[in-house]
Amino acid sequence: MNVFKRKAVLRTEPAKRKKKDPGRKVFVFLCVLPAILFLAVFLYYPIEETFRLSTMKTTGLSNEVFVGTDNYEKLFRDEEFLAGLRHVFSWAFWSIIIQLPLSFFIAFSLTYYSNKLTKPLQAIFYLPNVLPSAITAMLGKFVFAPNYGLIVSLGKALGWKWLASIDFLGNPDLAFWSVFAVATWAYSGFYVIYLMSRIEQIPKDLREAAELDGASMWCYARKIVLPELNYPLRILAILCTVGSLKLFDLPNMMTMGGPGNATVTLGITLYRHGFINWNYGKAAAIGVVIFVLSLVFTILQFSLGRKEDETI
Amino acid sequence: MKIRKINPAGQREPPAERPIKRRATKIHYGMSEIVIxxxxxxLALVIIIPLVVPLLFSFKTQLEFAYHPWALPKAIRWTNFIEAWKAVRIDQGLLNTLVVCFGSIICTIPPAILAGYVFARYKSRVTEILFYAILIGYFVPVQMVLVPLYRMEVSLKMNDTLYGLFLPMAAFGIPFWTLIFRSFFKSIPREMAESASIDGAGHWRTFFSIMLPLARPATVLAIIQVFMGAWNDYLLSLILLSDQNKFTMQLRVASFLNSYGTDRMPRYAAAVIISALPTLILYLIGHRWIIKGMLSGAIKE
Incomplete structure (x- = not known):
């Protein structure tokens, strides 16, 4: 037996090596090349440039002076940037507090009572998520516009003066919440279908067992579904946070960050500094801040994923 | 009923209790089912209403709207739609958006499939390093590189072209899709490739005639997702395009929002309908696939 084994090993090993060596390297090289090329031109080089620019003071197109960490120091005294930072984190906080529970309620009740309405309702709840952000912003303005907007018209028709006189987007105290409401309308659908797909993966016998024990719907949701969804909910919370860090489209198109700095986000400050004031150095520094913050949360997401490898 | 069967002693439970209990629970469920x-x-109406009300507003004149916003329009007038069409020019934007969508599909998916396959099946120190190099792209938000990207495109004269838009878009998509295809190819049993190579198929042959066909369902979902991503892009096109003729659908709508206020609400409502229609039709046709594609990406995330 021993002799046989050794012979077999001897026979296969050199053959394997001979057969694989030349073609394999070429194949690997050619397969990875396109991806690496794309990333080198449009990612690695700009990343390097961002770090370099963030330490430069740029005035003209080619006039660059090294200033060290001056751009960063200035940022943390910049009213607009600080407002952006504040808004981004309160946006993340309120998304987790409002959007996730709402989505969980919808997802849970849609799967708990699956009937003829389930599929159409699911399609409706997901619909706003596929609308491009410009159209979402357009609809948001349609609903919240002063004088003729949907809510104001409704207030007029009902004779409620207080409702008809609200300026949702022009009032600094309300603008943030109006944009947030539009975002809730637009983005919750994704959380709904994601949570639905996760709830459907929970074994059916758990529910049968719970019902046999006389568990109510509330009890089943709290004692069985929520613990089972622990991991996906945490992932969604992180997605919410990273999404808020990158928030740009809706506030930019609905209010352009205004009135004043009421709806400024990190993305909008970057856009204002980089492409309106043409201050590349500062804009690059904001880019680095966004990168570092989202890196922290993305690593958190990956480390959560590692723990429950079977779900990935 | 089940309990009665399981009962090892073969005894029947007192029949009087069961029906009452079941009826009670059934009524309980029925009530909460109706309420929920x-x-x-x-909630679904809250989602639908902002999309339906513009229809009611858009056929009215400004005067008619100011006095009776909620009444049915007295006559079907298309003037608002004609004006809104001229203001938005969604048709041109739509054409550009479609070019960007297809360009970004073609540039994202083949490199991602190839790289994902290699990272799943060819493990060595070199591929490991390359994998981490690509993984970096997954951690980088678009916002971070906007300024250098813009400057680079200007110096290469690539700004204001559609390929100057979909090439970086593809570069941002490739890392994510490489991860997805890597885990997909990892899930295919190793024996399939091994049996092919025993039959004498080389690396290329194994990939193209065995692995690629197997990856078709994943590829279809990836195509849908990349399409939706390009369809929804706003930030990159805002930075990279300034020529009106090259504007994507999103930029058309955004510039309409900038230059026309909501004071002439009927025309605005008509513009809402015109702008939302392409996406709504797309969703009506393919919502099952879109939802599926979205989930397939999300679960792996």
């Missing part, structure tokens, strides 16, 4: 369904329908 009503709540869900109300």
């Amino acid at each position: 369904t009503i709540v869900l329908v109300i």
Whole structure:
């Protein structure tokens, strides 16, 4: 037996090596090349440039002076940037507090009572998520516009003066919440279908067992579904946070960050500094801040994923 | 009923108790089912209403709207739609958006499939390093590189071209899709490739005639997702395009929002309908696939 084994090993090993060596390297090289090329031109080089620019003071197109960490120091005294930072984190906080529970309620009740309405309702709840952000912003303005907007018209028709006189987007105290409401309308659908797909993966016998024990719907949701969804909910919370860090489209198109700095986000400050004031150095520094913050949360997401490898 | 069967002694439970209990629970479920369904329908209406009300507004003249916003329009007038069409020019934007969508599909998916396959099946120190190099792209938000990207495109004269838009878009998509295809190819049993190579197929042959066909369902979902991503892009096109003729659908709508206010509400409402229609039609046709594609990406995330 021993002799046989050794012979077999001897026979296969050199053959394997001979057969694989030349073609394999070429194949690997050619397969990875396109991806690496794309990333080198449009990612690695700009990343390097961002770090370099963030330490430069740029005035003209080619006039660059090294200033060290001056751009960063200035940022943390910049009213607009600080407002952006504040808004981004309160946006993340309120998304987790409002959007996730709402989505969980919808997802849970849609799967708990699956009937003829389930599929159409699911399609409706997901619909706003596929609308491009410009159209979402357009609809948001349609609903919240002063004088003729949907809510104001409704207030007029009902004779409620207080409702008809609200300026949702022009009032600094309300603008943030109006944009947030539009975002809730637009983005919750994704959380709904994601949570639905996760709830459907929970074994059916758990529910049968719970019902046999006389568990109510509330009890089943709290004692069985929520613990089972622990991991996906945490992932969604992180997605919410990273999404808020990158928030740009809706506030930019609905209010352009205004009135004043009421709806400024990190993305909008970057856009204002980089492409309106043409201050590349500062804009690059904001880019680095966004990168570092989202890196922290993305690593958190990956480390959560590692723990429950079977779900990935 | 089940309990009665399981009962090892073969005894029947007293029959008087069971029916009452079951009826009670059934009524309980029925009530809450109705209440919750009503709540869900109300929430669905909240989603639908902003999309339907513009129809009511858009056929009216400004005067008619100011006095009776909620009444049915007295006559079907298309003037608002004609004006809104001229203001938005969604047709041109749509054409550009479609070019960007297809360009970004073609540039994202083949490199991602190839790289994902290699990272799943060819493990060595070199591929490991390359994998981490690509993984970096997954951690980088678009916002971070906007300024250098813009400057680079200007110096290469690539700004204001559609390929100057979809090439970086593809570069941002490739890392994510490489991860997805890597885990997909990892899930295919190793024996399939091994049996092919025993039959004398080389690396290329194994990939193209065995692995690629197997990856078709994943590829279809990836195509849908990349399409939706390009369809929804706003930030990159805002930075990279300034020529009106090259504007994507999103930029058309955004510039309409900038230059026309909501004071002439009927025309605005008509513009809402015109702008939302392409996406709504797309969703009506393919919502099952879109939802599926979205989930397939999300679960792996």
